[in-house]
Amino acid sequence: MQFSYEVNDSYAEVKSVGRLNMVAAPKLREVVNEVVAGGSSRVVVNLAETDFMDSSGLGALIGCLKAARQAGGDLRIAGVQPQVKMVLELTNMDRVLTAYPTAEAAFGDD
Amino acid sequence: MTEVIAHRGFHGPSNEEAIEAIHNELDALWDDASFVPDMDRMTFATAVIEAAANIVQHALPVAEKPVEIDVDISVRPTRLIARVSAYNAREPFANDMQASMPDSDAESGRGLALIEALVTTVTFERQDGTNTWILTRNT
Numbered sequence: 329m330q331f332s333y334e335v336n337d338s339y340a341e342v343k344s345v346g347r348l349n350m351v352a353a354p355k356l357r358e359v360v361n362e363v364v365a366g367g368s369s370r371v372v373v374n375l376a377e378t379d380f381m382d383s384s385g386l387g388a389l390i391g392c393l394k395a396a397r398q399a400g401g402d403l404r405i406a407g408v409q410p411q412v413k414m415v416l417e418l419t420n421m422d423r424v425l426t427a428y429p430t431a432e433a434a435f436g437d438d
Numbered sequence: 439m440t441e442v443i444a445h446r447g448f449h450g451p452s453n454e455e456a457i458e459a460i461h462n463e464l465d466a467l468w469d470d471a472s473f474v475p476d477m478d479r480m481t482f483a484t485a486v487i488e489a490a491a492n493i494v495q496h497a498l499p500v501a502e503k504p505v506e507i508d509v510d511i512s513v514r515p516t517r518l519i520a521r522v523s524a525y526n527a528r529e530p531f532a533n534d535m536q537a538s539m540p541d542s543d544a545e546s547g548r549g550l551a552l553i554e555a556l557v558t559t560v561t562f563e564r565q566d567g568t569n570t571w572i573l574t575r576n577t
Contacts (some may be wrong), residue, residue: 350491351454387545418555
């Protein structure tokens, strides 16, 4: 599992590559906290290359969403693959973590 | 009784490396049983990893021997079966067996509810210091 990020003018994009499981979840929290602490509270987590997420990964996304909102921003997800979509739907979290087709589209409307 | 078409297993210390190893065993299992539909693979693999992660995160040793995790997964003609066990483990706390979805802002506690949503049956057994979750999914 790998995370990398890039800060753009209007948002920061965090790329998640690999399995977002209990091993990777704490790393995602670290990366997003670093991005938010650096002053970018509008965060897109790009999941286009994440083919697996479990409840620990989901918990980390929720924690990151709270961190972004507490800093006055928001966290959105993009490029959701079928397994991740399934986990979001079965836990009813698709209503809280809105999925956008691409990172560019996530903050494209505001 | 019913034929086992493909089988994979893992046994080792209950830690993060075990989770990655079990993921790899699941991937290898689907290579051996390519007829299993994508939807069944996805749901079943998620349930197995959730059960294994639950052990790694919550299982406490019953004595000085550390907890070990054992996973045995088989593909049968119309059914996927996984036995996910914690050896040398205490009986799980009632809180760890919570099977309803928590509030939307909760950052943990969805694992067992998710497992129940993913498989056809979930059975828990405890025998001689071993906790075993048996997950089945009809295909």
